[in-house]
Every structure is written in structure tokens, then in C-alpha cells.
Amino acid sequence: MRSNNIYLDYNATTPLAPEVVDCLREVNPHYWGNPSSPYLRGLLVKEKIEEARTNIAKLVGTPHSEDIIFTSGGTESNNMVIFGTTKYLKEWNEKQKSPLSGIPHVITTNVEHDSVILPIKRLQEDGLIDVTIVPVTKKGVIVAEDLLSAVRPNTCLITMMMANNETGVIMPVAEIGRQLQRVNRKRIADGLIKILYHTDAAQAIGKIPVDVEDLLVDYLTIVGHKFYGPRIGSLYVRGPNSATPIYPMFYGGGQENGIRPGTENAPMTIGLGKAAALAAQFFNQNQSLFICFREYLEEKLKERFGECAVIHFRDPDIPFLPNTCSVSLLTNEKFSGSDILRKCHRVEASVGAACHSQDKPSAILSNSGLSPELARSTIRLSIGLLTSKSEIDDAVQDLANAIRILKDGK
Numbered sequence: 193m194r195s196n197n198i199y200l201d202y203n204a205t206t207p208l209a210p211e212v213v214d215c216l217r218e219v220n221p222h223y224w225g226n227p228s229s230p231y232l233r234g235l236l237v238k239e240k241i242e243e244a245r246t247n248i249a250k251l252v253g254t255p256h257s258e259d260i261i262f263t264s265g266g267t268e269s270n271n272m273v274i275f276g277t278t279k280y281l282k283e284w285n286e287k288q289k290s291p292l293s294g295i296p297h298v299i300t301t302n303v304e305h306d307s308v309i310l311p312i313k314r315l316q317e318d319g320l321i322d323v324t325i326v327p328v329t330k331k332g333v334i335v336a337e338d339l340l341s342a343v344r345p346n347t348c349l350i351t352m353m354m355a356n357n358e359t360g361v362i363m364p365v366a367e368i369g370r371q372l373q374r375v376n377r378k379r380i381a382d383g384l385i386k387i388l389y390h391t392d393a394a395q396a397i398g399k400i401p402v403d404v405e406d407l408l409v410d411y412l413t414i415v416g417h418k419f420y421g422p423r424i425g426s427l428y429v430r431g432p433n434s435a436t437p438i439y440p441m442f443y444g445g446g447q448e449n450g451i452r453p454g455t456e457n458a459p460m461t462i463g464l465g466k467a468a469a470l471a472a473q474f475f476n477q478n479q480s481l482f483i484c485f486r487e488y489l490e491e492k493l494k495e496r497f498g499e500c501a502v503i504h505f506r507d508p509d510i511p512f513l514p515n516t517c518s519v520s521l522l523t524n525e526k527f528s529g530s531d532i533l534r535k536c537h538r539v540e541a542s543v544g545a546a547c548h549s550q551d552k553p554s555a556i557l558s559n560s561g562l563s564p565e566l567a568r569s570t571i572r573l574s575i576g577l578l579t580s581k582s583e584i585d586d587a588v589q590d591l592a593n594a595i596r597i598l599k600d601g602k
């Protein structure tokens with residue numbers, strides 16, 4: 193689909209990188225064998241898959257490619273971690289002289305993606321886990337002490353996204369990882385269960401450094417379609433079923449060491465590995481582009497709308513994604529972000545996560561400190577590798593034109 197539209201919703205999804213398209217074009221007709229087959233046709237596919245696994249491992253900073261498990265995407269990866277919590281405590285208790293009574297306790301934040309918070313709420317409603325949802329500050333960031341002060345004897349999992357898809361705020365994952373190591377050392381000495389640590393890095397990969405040895409996480413979610421790769425994903429597990437438990441969500445063949453059975457989606461898996469290699473190879477160049485164009489966008493918004501353009505989540509002490517601009521375009525008529533986007537002729541953007549309704553203010557923005565009026569008027573503009581300065585100029589004009597159309601009542 194060739195379009196004159198201006199795509200500024202790269203946090204929703206990204207197109208395949210041209211090199212990934214080329215990779216798929218080559219792989220699809222030639223590497224179709226079953227990777228589990230013992231003959232050459234299968235072995236060649238297996239080899240390509242393991243090459244992809246190695247590239248993804250390198251992208252997230254681990255030398256252990258066996259720590260990368262391919263999944264269908266971020267939702268499956270997140271669910272696999274969360275649903276495993278119930279088995280984790282049960283298995284741990286079976287090995288203890290003094291097992292813990294009660295059910296597992298999970299700690300998370302109030303700005304998580306639905307693929308984290310909804311499985312948590314499901315397990316909670318089924319009476320299988322206790323949950324503490326820790327609020328972020330009015331600047332949209334979690335405070336390490338607030339999260340760790342929620343720890344209880346039965347706490348089994350802390351899960352917190354690395355960067356928020358709507359606000360762009362980057363969470364202190366590494367800081368919490370360091371403090372949690374200290375907490376766990378004491379817990380283990382006191383005969384308590386180790387707290388496992390997960391981050392959903394969907395919005396971070398390709399935009400900011402992601403290094404599991406810096407973050408000290410046990411699990412990390414990887415999502416291909418956020419960094420110009422195919423719509424599959426993977427889950428980093430620190431030593432799967434040796435150092436860190438991970439439990440299958442379904443059963444079948446022995447693929448992925450039985451952790452994620454099913455004949456491998458070889459073309460997409462190999463494509464994901466290609467996207468990972470590109471994200472690593474061009475990281476500095478891409479990050480500089482994001483910063484340059486997002487700053488240009490914000491400069492043009494201010495030039496065109498003055499003080500009526502309120503750019504959120506820009507506290508000097510709180511890091512944010514280089515490509516994300518959360519902005520309210522204030523009008524006397526109090527037009528919503530959705531109203532304005534609907535009247536745009538070319539801009540493709542959103543007021544919040546694509547998987548949420550665009551017709552009501554985002555709870556994530558409200559939880560992150562925006563007033564109902566500001567949340568309602570917010571538009572999320574997210575820069576990508578195909579964004580150009582001329583597109584930004586045209587996008588700002590399109591937004592201004594949309595507001596004029598609304599004012600004219602058309």
C-alpha cells in the first residue's frame with residue numbers, strides 16, 4: 193500500500209526493514225524443511241534458526257543463545273512468565289522443610305501493557321495469586337523503594353515494563369535489579385523464595401541500550417514488530433530451568449527444549465534474527481536519528497502552536513524514549529486528541545496504545561499524572577526510521593489544519 197499519509201505511530205508497530213524483507217524472500221522458498229528433521233534439508237533450517245537465536249542473544253547482551261526462547265510475540269512471552277508464577281511457588285515449596293503457606297504474590301505497576309496486567313488480574317480473580325499494583329509517580333516513573341517496599345515473604349515475581357509505550361518514560365529497571373539482588377540474598381539466607389524479575393522490553397529494544405547483565409532481570413520480553421522485524425517474539429530466560437524456572441503454556445513436540453513446543457515458524461524466526469542483527473549494527477545511528485527528528489518535531493510543534501502545545505514527560509531527571517512525543521494541543525474548545533486526529537488528512541498517530549480505545553482518555557496517561565483534560569487532549573507521536581523532516585513539517589501543518597476544520601465546525 194503506497195500512501196501519501198504520514199506515519200507517526202511507530203510505537204504501535206513498525207514496517208519490516210528492507211533487509212528483513214529480502215531475508216524472508218530468500219528464506220521462504222528455500223528454507224522450508226522441518227528444523228527437527230535429521231537430514232540436510234532440516235539441518236540447514238535449524239542452523240539458520242540458531243543463527244537468529246545468537247543474534248537476538250547478542251542484542252540483549254547475553255553470550256548464552258540458549259537463553260532465548262522463540263514465541264509468537266510479546267503477549268505470549270509475558271503470559272508465559274506470569275502464569276509460571278503459580279507453579280514456581282508450588283515447586284519451591286515441595287523442596288522445603290518449611291514451605292511457605294499461602295499463594296504467590298506478584299508486584300507490578302499501574303502503567304503496564306494489557307498483556308502483563310490482564311493475565312495478572314486473571315490469576316488474581318481465580319484466587320491463584322495475590323497482587324500489589326504499585327503506582328508510578330505523577331511524572332510517570334516508578335520509584336524503586338515504592339516497588340520493593342511491597343515485597344512480602346510470598347513475593348515470587350516482580351514484573352515492570354522497561355519503557356512505557358504511551359508516555360515514553362523509561363523505568364529504573366537496572367536500579368531495581370541491583371536492589372533486588374540484595375533483597376534476594378537476604379531472603380534466601382532467611383529461607384524465603386527468591387523473587388524472580390521480569391521486564392517487558394518491547395518498546396525499549398532498538399531505541400535504548402538493553403543489556404540483561406546491566407538490568408539483572410531473570411526474564412526479558414522481546415517483540416519483533418517494534419524494531420522492524422516480523423510479528424513474532426522471544427523471551428530471554430536467564431538459564432531456563434537451571435537458574436530460572438520457565439513453564440510451558442502448552443505441550444507437544446520437543447521444540448525449544450520442550451518450553452515452547454510447535455514446529456518452528458522458521459521464516460519469521462530467521463527474519464527476527466535479521467532484525468536483531470540490524471538493530472545492533474545500526475543502534476547508534478538509529479538512536480541519533482530518533483533524537484534528532486523527535487527534537488525537530490517538538491521544535492516545530494512549539495513554533496506552530498506556541499504554549500498551546502504542551503509536551504509531557506520531559507522531566508530532566510527522568511529518561512524517556514528518544515522517539516516518543518506525548519503532546520497535548522490545547523484549544524479553547526477543548527478538542528480531544530482523537531477529535532484532532534480524525535480530522536487530519538495525512539497524519540497517522542494515536543492517543544494511546546493501539547490495542548486500547550481511541551475514544552476515551554488513556555488510563556495510562558491519567559496514572560502517569562496527567563489531568564483528565566490533558567489526558568483527553570493528548571496525542572502520541574512516535575518517530576521511526578522512515579520519518580523525514582519534510583514529513584514532520586507536513587504533519588504539524590496537518591494537525592493545525594485539523595484544528596481549523598474543527599473550529600469551523602466542518
Ligand SMILES: O=C(O)CC[SeH]
Pocket residue numbers: 203204205357358542544545546547
Ligand atoms: O502502544 C501501542 O500502540 C501498541 C502496544 Se502493543
